Amino acid sequence: MVKNSNLAKLQPKKTADLRVAQKPDIKTTKYSDINLKKWRDYAHILTGTLWQFPSRLKQHGHSNEYHGNYIPQIAQQMYERYTKKNDVVLDLFFGSGTSGIEAINMNRRCIGVELKDELAEKVSEKFAPKQLVTDVNIICADSTSQLAVDKVKARLEIMGEEKAQFLMLHPPYDDIIKFSDKKEDLSNCATTEEFYDMFEKVAKNGYDLLEKGRFACLIIGDSYKNSEVQPLGFECMNRMRKLGFVLKSTIVKDIQGNERGKGRTANLWRYRALAGGFSIFTHEYIFVFQKV
Numbered sequence: 001m002v003k004n005s006n007l008a009k010l011q012p013k014k015t016a017d018l019r020v021a022q023k024p025d026i027k028t029t030k031y032s033d034i035n036l037k038k039w040r041d042y043a044h045i046l047t048g049t050l051w052q053f054p055s056r057l058k059q060h061g062h063s064n065e066y067h068g069n070y071i072p073q074i075a076q077q078m079y080e081r082y083t084k085k086n087d088v089v090l091d092l093f094f095g096s097g098t099s100g101i102e103a104i105n106m107n108r109r110c111i112g113v114e115l116k117d118e119l120a121e122k123v124s125e126k127f128a129p130k131q132l133v134t135d136v137n138i139i140c141a142d143s144t145s146q147l148a149v150d151k152v153k154a155r156l157e158i159m160g161e162e163k164a165q166f167l168m169l170h171p172p173y174d175d176i177i178k179f180s181d182k183k184e185d186l187s188n189c190a191t192t193e194e195f196y197d198m199f200e201k202v203a204k205n206g207y208d209l210l211e212k213g214r215f216a217c218l219i220i221g222d223s224y225k226n227s228e229v230q231p232l233g234f235e236c237m238n239r240m241r242k243l244g245f246v247l248k249s250t251i252v253k254d255i256q257g258n259e260r261g262k263g264r265t266a267n268l269w270r271y272r273a274l275a276g277g278f279s280i281f282t283h284e285y286i287f288v289f290q291k292v
């Protein structure tokens with residue numbers, strides 16, 4: 001009798017111990033698949049504010065044919081840290097589709113909006129027909145417009161989503177590279193002030209299309225015009241903060257080694273810098289925000 005009652009007391013404890021052992025050793029945030037219980041396994045994730053990549057990744061669908069594309073390592077870092085598998089990334093300056101290619105590589109989905117129709121068509125060819133629509137949606141539109149917003153919403157609905165889970169913004173750096181002759185093109189603004197206003201319209205559309213609690217990334221560099229630095233990065237970052245985005249990181253990324261064709265003109269720029277009292281840009285910014 002006594003023996004049995006001891007056994008009865010021991011039995012539940014043993015079951016409870018087993019349950020603890022079987023519990024998966026996983027702890028994640030709402031916006032990422034990073035297992036915080038194994039945080040030491042993520043040494044490749046950059047958590048500092050100075051980023052250096054000696055060269056641009058050119059494999060896995062990426063190439064360097066589009067002047068002004070960002071390096072895929074940025075998408076890799078952002079997606080792993082701020083998205084979950086199957087999430088939808090919205091890129092409102094899609095260009096040559098770096099965000100879409102990396103979304104596919106990392107089992108995410110993507111909607112990209114690009115102003116230039118011939119480019120949007122060419123970029124579509126990078127994806128398998130069965131990937132288009134279900135995994136990658138490319139829209140040709142002006143990202144400042146309501147039409148672009150409506151088109152993104154329609155594609156989100158097809159993908160079974162109400163909002164996107166990550167926002168990527170890599171706008172023209174004012175008029176440093178002219179992307180087209182279209183008046184809606186942010187690289188064609190008459191003044192830098194106009195550029196800021198158009199950027200703000202795109203950022204506002206992005207804000208409205210992004211799910212609450214999720215993250216946005218702005219990649220941008222400054223320019224030097226009219227004998228002074230135009231702080232494009234800080235001004236665009238501030239416009240986003242005014243829209244309600246909360247600034248989470250200001251990252252300075254070394255662009256040396258990631259640029260095309262600067263070698264030939266390096267000496268000329270060095271002379272100009274010495275003569276004009278300015279410094280040559282060797283960095284760009286990656287700002288990370290959260291919609292809270």
Ligand SMILES: C[S@@+](CC[C@H](N)C(=O)[O-])C[C@H]1O[C@@H](n2cnc3c(N)ncnc32)[C@H](O)[C@@H]1O
Nearest residue numbers: 069070093095096098115142143170179185186
């Ligand atoms: C810096 S590039 C983006 C490059 C892209 N991240 C990549 O990796 O290929 C900026 C892009 O924005 C596009 N663009 C400019 N104004 C736009 C607008 N109003 N709406 C949509 N796209 C626009 C340009 O045609 C250009 O392709």
